[in-house]
Amino acid sequence: MLYRKRSLILMGIDSLIVFFSVGTSYLFRYEGNIPTESVLQMLVYALVTAAISNTTMVYFKMYQRLWRYASIGELVSLLRAVILGWVISYGLTSIFMDENVPLPVAVRTMETMLLIMGGIRFIWRMIVDSKNTATNKSRVLIIGAGDCGAIIAKEIKSNANAELYVVGFIDDDKKKLLQRILGIPVLGDRYAIEAIVRRHKINEIIIAIPSAGKTELTEIISICRVSGAKVKIIPALNDLIAGKVSVSAMRDIDLEDLLGRDPILPDLKGIADYVENKVVLVTGAGGSIGSELCRQITTFRPKTLMLLGHGENSIYTIEMELRRRFPDLKLETIIADIQDRSRIDDVFREHKPQVVFHAAAHKHVPLMERNPAEAVKNNVFGTKNVADAANRYEVERFVLISSDKAVNPSSIMGATKRIAEMYIQMLDQISHTKYVAVRFGNVLGSRGSVIPRFKEQIAAGGPVTVTHPEMVRYFMTIPEAVQLVIQAGAFAAGGEIFVLDMGQPVKIVELAEDIIRLSGFEPYTEIPIEFTGIRAGEKLYEELLLNEEAIAKTKHNRIFIGKPVGINQVELELQFKRLERAINGEKDDIRNVIEYIVPLFKDVS
Secondary structure, three states, rough: OOHHHHHHHHHHHHHHHHHHHHHHHHHHHOOOOOHHHHHHHHHHHHHHHHHHHHHHHHOOHHOOOHHHHHHHHHHHHHHHHHHHHHHHHHHHHHHOOOOOOOOOHHHHHHHHHHHHHEEEEEHHHHHHHOOOOOOEEEEEEEEHHHHHHHHHHHHHOOOOOOOOEEEEOOOHHHHHHEEEEEOEEEEEOOOHHHHHHHHHOOOOOEOOOOOOOOOHHHHHHHHHHHHHEEEEOOOOHHHHHOOOHHHHHEEEEHHHHHHHOOOOOHHHHHHHHOOOOEEEEEEEOHHHHHHHHHHHOOOOOOOOOEEOOOOOHHHHHHHHHHHHEEEOOOEEEEEOOOOOOOHHHHHHHHHOEEEEEEEOOOOOOHHHHHHHHHHHHHHHHHHHHHHHHHHHHHOOOOEOOOOOHOOOOOOOOHHHHHHHHHHHHHHHOOOOOEEEEEOOOOEEEHHHHHHHHHHHHHHHHEEEEEOOOEEEEOOOEEHHHHHHHHHHHHHHOOEEEEEOOOOOEHHHHHHHHHHHOOOOOOEEEEEEEEEEEOOOOOOOOOOOOOOOOOEOOOOOOOOEOOOOOOOHHHHHHHHHHHHHHHHOOOOOHHHHHHHOOOOOOOOOO
16 A cells, blocks of 8 residues: 555656646747647647656556665666657657647657656655765775675665765775765775775775685785774675675674685595595594584595594584585494593494594693693593504594694693604504694684684673783684695695695784774773783794604695604603503603603693
């Protein structure tokens, strides 16, 4: 009913416009003195033109259009409707009336109709647009004056209820500088962002360059975050192609956007060759890395995917996810503790895995400093149990998830990971199984990592705690880390330690500042940062290679190999016996044995 009432009102207005247009055209034609014999002609012509024009306007759906969203398309449709109506009405009056309507009158009628009908509609749009300049709206700067930026600007402008007001565009194309898009000026290039934000009191910045690479995107974000404005981003070029770009598609900047490195592209064929149609076992399958391993391995169509973990809740969660997403995948879920040698042996004997990804480990540095026996039992002897079973049951490939903390370790956790590396390198010398380790830095967003902790502290109003102002770490995304792990299995010749080119290390205090800003606060003023001092076992910086590990390239430009280091089997087995006895004694006994096995271990606790 509301639509019908609105349409009738608009038709009435358009009819009045037709009568006005015809009347003024006759007045102009006869200089204000219309002959008596032409008055009847004028009235008939006006009635016919009004009726036909309303019909053509309905045909072109002009009364179904919301002119607050008007664009060139609406103007073209209006032009067609008016011209078609004019042609038909002039033709009908010429056929059925004794005397033709003067052509100058008909032409002026059409011109006046177009001018008034179009003008009224666009004046209405201007009134709506003017309402969008309300001072209580958030002032927005759009980076990218291309198709994507124009789509976002148009949506914001056309929505009277939007809480955003577009002040201008930023674009590096000098030809666009000072030009206007949808009436909005292009104010400058990326290097002028900070000054423009300050001058125009910008509250939010929208990055609308879906085709930008990681390096370019990181540079733009770095400039934006200094400005103090809140930053959002349009996700991907695929969204633009699929027509999904809208204000609702925007997301906040993630820390992943600040890595300044394009994502790793795996060698899919090489991976498929060793995973496809194989029985694959993932230990620690419920953890951050283990669960992502499971997700990515499924895409290579393993014969069976075995999910092994100690915590039933986490294994249940990843199992339900995989069964929902991959209903045809054959899954085996196994609750087992890798420290239980006989249970692990039973698993290998029953299921005969062909590829093993060993992700189960204790990884929290301060916790392991306080509980060194547990670190040894899980990271050393748990790894030994799984690796020995892989040897006994002739697994094709065994990939150990290691850490950059294993290099010149200063913590119990790092030292136990280095011992695990040494053990699989020793096994590789005597086994048909190809044993390799993958070493990488901190993973963004993994459970218990620094970023979730920072976010919790910010949500609580601060302070954000950082151990030391000079603390630096390498960072990577969980998908990147997992792609490296899977890729390493394809490159495995046996005994290697694979490392990733992770770009430049990141200062933890700068990371904290970024997270605070991306959360919409100002560091040190709105959210304080406190330095708590280096914790037991921590280093100011991490390394990726031991001095004796000569680095070599792989065919993947982001993955490198630390050459295998010779391990004395008899000596290592002897030290393992000492370590096994030590875990039942004092903490100092454990540390003494670890220092002997890993001479580069620097106990800073």
